[in-house]
Amino acid sequence: MFTGLSAFPLTPVTTSGVDERGFRKILARLKAARVDSMGILGSTGSYAYLTREQRKRIATQAKQLAGDIPVMVCVGALSTDAILHLAEDAQSAGADALLLPAVSYQSLRNEEVFDLFATVTRQVSVPVCVYDNPGTTHFTFTDELHGLLSSLEGVRSVKIPGVPDSPTAARERVDTLRKYLRPGVTIGVSGDAFAGLGLKAGCEVWYSVCGGLFPETAKQITEAAAANDHARVTVLTTRLEPLWALFRKHGGSIRVIAAAAGVLGLTDTDCLPRPLLPLSAGDIAEIARVITMLDLK
Known part of the structure; x- marks a missing residue:
């Protein structure tokens, strides 16, 4: 399941709690597009803001709605005990894989992160993806640590936060990381731009x-990559620069995606967990223009 397009949907949260109806509408788009997998309760899925019970219910709903599409559930939390409880819930819900970040309040050492992954992989029966996102977790993985983690039998993929902004440097970055990883462990890029x-x-x-909101648009890119049509990949991703610009303008993707979900009528335009606030009416109008201009689907 660790290939192709892994779509990470928004978990819409309104003043009355998780908008389960909106969540179902969002996942219906992913299922109709036949994404390769779904990444539930990632950063855009607001895992850090939800209770254990809310996360268990969302994971259960996602698995029921996904049909035969594999579902990966994020089990990030501050303590190992909390992570193990979340992993148990996710597996009970039928998760096909777990996404595990090294979330830090006190600064974590490499040996502590390795012990975390070793503990989790010993106690779960589904594969694990390493979630490397220092911007939100405040822990930076080294390539050496990625290599050690990949030696754990349960680790099957690494989600990296991005690559350098030139083709040559990007290739060197991926090739260097791959030298440290056990064969068969895939590398996945995030940071949509x-x-x-x-x-x-x-x-x-x-x-x-x-891909979590516009799966048809994103799938065109992964299909071009699978066909080794690098020229088309470049055209398709460059075309989306106005969307990437919105992400940069608003400090990341979550506020933009939440507003976009509202523009599409999938949920309220105010669907972020507090203390996150919705964008202004003017910003939402700009997002609506970009959706129309790019024909995002």
Whole structure:
């Protein structure tokens, strides 16, 4: 399941709690597009803001709605005990894989992160993807640590935060990391603006926020990459620069994607967990214009 397009949907949260109806509408788009997998409760899925019970219910709903599409569930939390409880819930819900970040309040050491992954992989029966996202977790993985983690039998993929912004440097980055990884462990690019560079550099999977709301648009890119049509990958990803610009303008993707889900009528335009606030009416109008201009689907 760690290839192709892994779509990471929004978990819409309104004043009355998780908008389960909106969540079902979002997942219906992913199922209709036949994404390769779904990444539930990632950063855009607001895992850090939800209770254990809310996360268990969302994981259960996702698995029921996904049909035969594999589902990966994020089990990130501050303590190992909490992670193990979340992993148990996700497996009970039928998760096909777990996404595990090294979330830090106190600064973590490499040996502590290795012990975390070793503990989790010993106690779960589904594969694990390493979630490398220092911007949100405040822990930076080294290539050496990725190599050690890949020696654990349960680790099957690494989700990296992006690649350098030139084709040559991107290829060197992916090739260097791959030298440390056990054969068969895939590398997945996130940071949507870097998706084209990462896929052309040899990443096997795009862990995609864009794909979580606009799966048809994102799937065109991964299909071009699978066909080794690098020119088309470049054209398709460059075309989406106005969307990447919105992500940069608003400090990341979650506020943009939440507003976009509202524009599409899938949920309220105010669907972020507090203390996150919705964008202004003017910003939402700009997002609506970009959706129309790019014909995002």
